[in-house]
Amino acid sequence: MNDQIRIPRTLPRYSATFDPQTMSEIRRAAATGIYDIRGGGAKRKVPHFDDLLFLGASMSRYPLEGYRERCDTSVVLGARFAKKPIELKIPITIAGMSFGSLSAQAKEALGRGASVVGTSTTTGDGGMTQEERGHSSILVYQYLPSRYGMNPDDLRRADAIEVVIGQGAKPGGGGMLLGQKISKRVAEMRTLPEGIDQRSSCRHPDWTGPDDLEIKIEELREITDWEKPIYVKVGASRPYYDTALAVKAGADVIVLDGMQGGTAATQEVFIEHVGIPILAAIRPAVQALRDLGMHRKVQLIVSGGIRNGADVAKALALGADVASIGTAALVALGDNDPHLEAEYQALGTTAGAYDDWHEGRDPAGITTQDPELARRLDPIAAGRRLANYLSVLTLETQTIARACGKSHVHNLEPEDLVALTVEAAAMAGVPLAGTSWIPGAGGR
Amino acid sequence: MTTQFSAKAVDLAATSVRELNAALHAIREGSNVARWQVLNPRGVHAVAAGVDADVTIEIDGDVGYYCAGMNKRATVIVNGSAGLGLGENMMSGLIYVKGDASQAAGATAHGGAIVIEGNASGRCGISMKGVDIIVKGSIGPMSAFMAQAGTLAVFGDAGDALGDSIYEAKLYVRGAVKSLGADCVEKPMDDMHRAELYAKLERAGAAGEVDVGEFRRYGSARALYHFHVDNAGAY
Amino acid sequence: MCGIVGLFLKDPALEPDLGRHLAVMLETMTARGPDSAGFAIYGDGSPERIKITLRAGRSVDAGALAVLLASALDGEVDVVARGTHVVVTVAAEQVGLALSAIGDLDDDLTVSSVGSHMELYKEVGLPADVARRFGLSQMSGTHGVGHTRMATESAVTTAGAHPFSTGKDQCLVHNGSLSNHNELRRRLTREGISFATENDSEVAAGYLSWRLAQGESLGGALEASLKDLDGFYTFVVGTDTGFGVLRDPIGCKHAVMAETEQYVAFGTEYRALSRLPGIENARVFEPNPATVYFWDRAA
Known part of the structure; x- marks a missing residue:
């Protein structure tokens, strides 16, 4: 018998640099000549609230009794200049999402869910629908570069106005809606031909910079007789300066959206490579407010990857007044639900990974304008799910606040937090757990 | 029975823009003040912004940014020049400027008409959504950028990149066009278009001042309506 | 902005x-x-006489500065104070000397501008x-x-x-x-x-x-x-x-x-x-x- 040496084969090894995902994208780009467009927010792992922990009460601090001793969650927004500030029952709002990117049923469900728990929803790039106004007890009307469907009647019907400068998924980029979703109604609302790719501009048509924004805000206040709070929304990139400038330009409320924030449709390269995580953005923004003596006077709404009450509590502890949800709200409505797995498979994806929101073929009936698909979403049931979810977020936030001895969620402080990683400690400006070390504190 | 109409004068040297606008917003149907006169504006902003009434507002002097912004129904006459964003997002009514208009005149305006006796600066009619803009002088660069609907008629010349990324707005220019923007092309001007332009000028009280036969027509080539890799350079 | x-x-x-x-x-x-x-x-102004505009974090005593500079330069020096700023005028050929003398005299003084006609003033507020x-x-x-x-x-x-x-x-x-x-x-x-x-x-x-x-x-x-x-x-x-x-x-x-x-x-x-x-x-x-x-x- 020939005693040959058997050479064991090494397992096939994928390159960490050219992994299968990367190579598939190169092939896709080579075949089409266009960048990849998708919905949702950043999918890569970035430092997030998971790397922070609360220091609950023990000997040196006393906790509040759960369910009995009150822990207030109410927030007033916009008292700086507006005659009619917004009063929210919970410190969680629904972020801007347009009719067009979402179906009318989805918009209605958002309004129903938010109204039950006493919070606000926000329009998006494409104007305000009757259904949306009707079903949202508090509605924030976005003022975007495109001004699709913008009109003074809706401006006056709104409860607040949000001047959008950017969003976390794409700071420096404009909106985008592809032809598949420009239905007859969407086209009419936007004064566009049906079925064409909508190109939205990245800058406002009639102002640039904070000095002109001040005059624009004055005009919006004049048109609405100084009644409505004016929010200014920015994507997180240079939060210290953006916050300071928004305050100087006269904003009542700052909305700061981290890179994990979703979008209806944007270049993947934008979503994954531009902007900073919300964890890193809050402290500089709060510092700007403190430096101007405006913390808790000009409110700070933060968004981008908020999933549970712990995230909300951590955002508030870092100095935000409100946390806002978009993607999580869509999941609550039924987005990416495993019971639709067969249909996601048919679209070449899987439940939990579906992000082709721009294609309008959402089996959940949420990110679509196809009447057949949209009808699948029952706005009453979906609204109930959202209300339940918002209640859970609130209860979880209160649970943590009580454990830290707070009778109002806004009394959470950065000092109630520690970090698990050096990165999170540096970004959030809280000490590494078990130490008093805050990396980079001197350079803040 | 006779109805008496009166005029009311507001002097911005003594009254704030806030007080003026509050008074204009408080006009109710059947008000017998049909004409408002605004004195000494001296370039202040948001004069007569957000008016929604059948009223004539005559402003004696130069105004700043966003004059008659989001106007509905009112006729606003500026006996002077207008700053940035004149009649931005106007819905209906008429704005008439005796002098020049600054950048972004009629930006995103949905309806009504804007007549500018002098010149309009850059970005005139940017993202216009149905308004009719008539400029008796010339317009600056990047005008009618992403213009969606409505008509822009220019008696004089147009600056660089006219109608870049234009959708369905109609552009008529009597003088020279320095350059056309991406996806904007000259289109044949036939009798139908001449009649349409004449009607627009007539409605704005400007018919007969020029021969509509002297205008050339520009609009969208619609090549950018759907992405195609061959057009990537235009994005 | x-x-x-x-x-x-x-x-x-x-x-x-x-x-x-x-x-x-x-x-x-x-x-x-x-x-x-x-x-x-x-x-x-004239090309022969150069104005140096200086700014300080406080009001400047023009008389004292003039005396000090005149002795350092051994020449004619005009000093005019305006608030926290002071304009020193010297002969054109003495500008270099004046600038180094000013640096030696008072490190609270910062040069805003130098020129025969221009004076430059700026401040927070x-x-x-x-x-x-x-x-x-x-x-x-x-x-x-x-x-x-x-x-x-x-x-x-x-x-x-x-x-x-x-x-x-x-x-x-x-x-x-x-x-x-x-x-x-x-x-x-x-x-x-x-x-x-x-x-x-x-x-x-x-x-x-x-x-x-x-x-x-x-x-x-x-x-x-x-x-x-x-x-x-x-x-x-x-x-x-x-x-x-x-x-x-x-x-x-x-x-x-x-x-x-x-x-x-x-x-x-x-x-x-x-x-x-x-x-x-x-x-x-x-x-x-x-x-x-x-x-x-x-x-």
């Missing part, structure tokens, strides 16, 4: 009123720039207060520029206020935000230009000074900046005899000018021009993007 004003007189009869008009214009731009303000005034502290309305001259600042990314300090001067009788004010100033600053530093701040506008001033030092005309230097400066900008610049304006090719930031037989005026908003004499009959126009505008009284 800011408000800019500028006034270039053609009619000598208006020269006694230059400061008065500029002060009104500057105050009108308060909302655009509440953080700090500054101005440069081109007045009397509301434009009206800044103008009053330095007595702008009483100043006379041939031309001047002013600036009100809303700081974007650099600190609210006197050093960060405009105008910036990086060459004799040269000043620049800027509205906008440059997007390649860090790399350009490194390049110019290698070329020997020094910078006192992290401010993007100072880089633009340094860039123009560098071009001028190479023998370029101001018009030529502005033309060249169209290629080398990226981002958004409206510049108004002054030289001993000239006044120039340049907007970037995109032309986002608003600018308006007025010209009469008597003057050329610049304002970020029309409001700034609205009280000038004869404005009703002026030729009011907006400078075109990427177009150099330049007026020179020597021409």
Whole structure:
């Protein structure tokens, strides 16, 4: 018998640099000549609230009794200049999402869910629908570069106005809606031909910079007789300066959206490579407010990857007044639900990974304008799910606040937090757990 | 029975823009003040912004940014020049400027008409959504950028990149066009278009001042309506 | 992000009123720039006598400084104090000596500008207060520029206020935000230009000074900046005899000018021009993007 040496084969090894995902994208780009467009927010792992922990009460601090001793969650927004500030029952709002990117049923469900728990929803790039106004007890009307469907009647019907400068998924980029979703109604609302790719501009048509924004805000206040709070929304990139400038330009409320924030449709390269995580953005923004003596006077709404009450509590502890949800709200409505797995498979994806929101073929009936698909979403049931979810977020936030001895969620402080990683400690400006070390504190 | 109409004068040297606008917003149907006169504006902003009434507002002097912004129904006459964003997002009514208009005149305006006796600066009619803009002088660069609907008629010349990324707005220019923007092309001007332009000028009280036969027509080539890799350079 | 004003007189009869008009214009731009303000005034002068404008963190005792400098230079020294600023006038050949003597005498004194005609004043605070502290309305001259600042990314300090001067009788004010100033600053530093701040506008001033030092005309230097400066900008610049304006090719930031037989005026908003004499009959126009505008009284 020939005693040959058997050479064991090494397992096939994928390159960490050219992994299968990367190579598939190169092939896709080579075949089409266009960048990849998708919905949702950043999918890569970035430092997030998971790397922070609360220091609950023990000997040196006393906790509040759960369910009995009150822990207030109410927030007033916009008292700086507006005659009619917004009063929210919970410190969680629904972020801007347009009719067009979402179906009318989805918009209605958002309004129903938010109204039950006493919070606000926000329009998006494409104007305000009757259904949306009707079903949202508090509605924030976005003022975007495109001004699709913008009109003074809706401006006056709104409860607040949000001047959008950017969003976390794409700071420096404009909106985008592809032809598949420009239905007859969407086209009419936007004064566009049906079925064409909508190109939205990245800058406002009639102002640039904070000095002109001040005059624009004055005009919006004049048109609405100084009644409505004016929010200014920015994507997180240079939060210290953006916050300071928004305050100087006269904003009542700052909305700061981290890179994990979703979008209806944007270049993947934008979503994954531009902007900073919300964890890193809050402290500089709060510092700007403190430096101007405006913390808790000009409110700070933060968004981008908020999933549970712990995230909300951590955002508030870092100095935000409100946390806002978009993607999580869509999941609550039924987005990416495993019971639709067969249909996601048919679209070449899987439940939990579906992000082709721009294609309008959402089996959940949420990110679509196809009447057949949209009808699948029952706005009453979906609204109930959202209300339940918002209640859970609130209860979880209160649970943590009580454990830290707070009778109002806004009394959470950065000092109630520690970090698990050096990165999170540096970004959030809280000490590494078990130490008093805050990396980079001197350079803040 | 006779109805008496009166005029009311507001002097911005003594009254704030806030007080003026509050008074204009408080006009109710059947008000017998049909004409408002605004004195000494001296370039202040948001004069007569957000008016929604059948009223004539005559402003004696130069105004700043966003004059008659989001106007509905009112006729606003500026006996002077207008700053940035004149009649931005106007819905209906008429704005008439005796002098020049600054950048972004009629930006995103949905309806009504804007007549500018002098010149309009850059970005005139940017993202216009149905308004009719008539400029008796010339317009600056990047005008009618992403213009969606409505008509822009220019008696004089147009600056660089006219109608870049234009959708369905109609552009008529009597003088020279320095350059056309991406996806904007000259289109044949036939009798139908001449009649349409004449009607627009007539409605704005400007018919007969020029021969509509002297205008050339520009609009969208619609090549950018759907992405195609061959057009990537235009994005 | 800011408000800019500028006034270039053609009619000598208006020269006694230059400061008065500029002060009104500057105050009108308060909302655009509440953080700090500054101005440069081109007045009397001759090539033989050089004015050094110095600023300090406090009021300066002009008499004491004059005595010290006179003994250090062993020559004639005029010292005029205005608030925290002081203008030292020395013979042209003694400028180098004077500058080093000043550095030795008092390290609280910072040189704002050097020139035979230009004096430059700037400070943190509301434009009206800044103008009053330095007595702008009483100043006379041939031309001047002013600036009100809303700081974007650099600190609210006197050093960060405009105008910036990086060459004799040269000043620049800027509205906008440059997007390649860090790399350009490194390049110019290698070329020997020094910078006192992290401010993007100072880089633009340094860039123009560098071009001028190479023998370029101001018009030529502005033309060249169209290629080398990226981002958004409206510049108004002054030289001993000239006044120039340049907007970037995109032309986002608003600018308006007025010209009469008597003057050329610049304002970020029309409001700034609205009280000038004869404005009703002026030729009011907006400078075109990427177009150099330049007026020179020597021409």
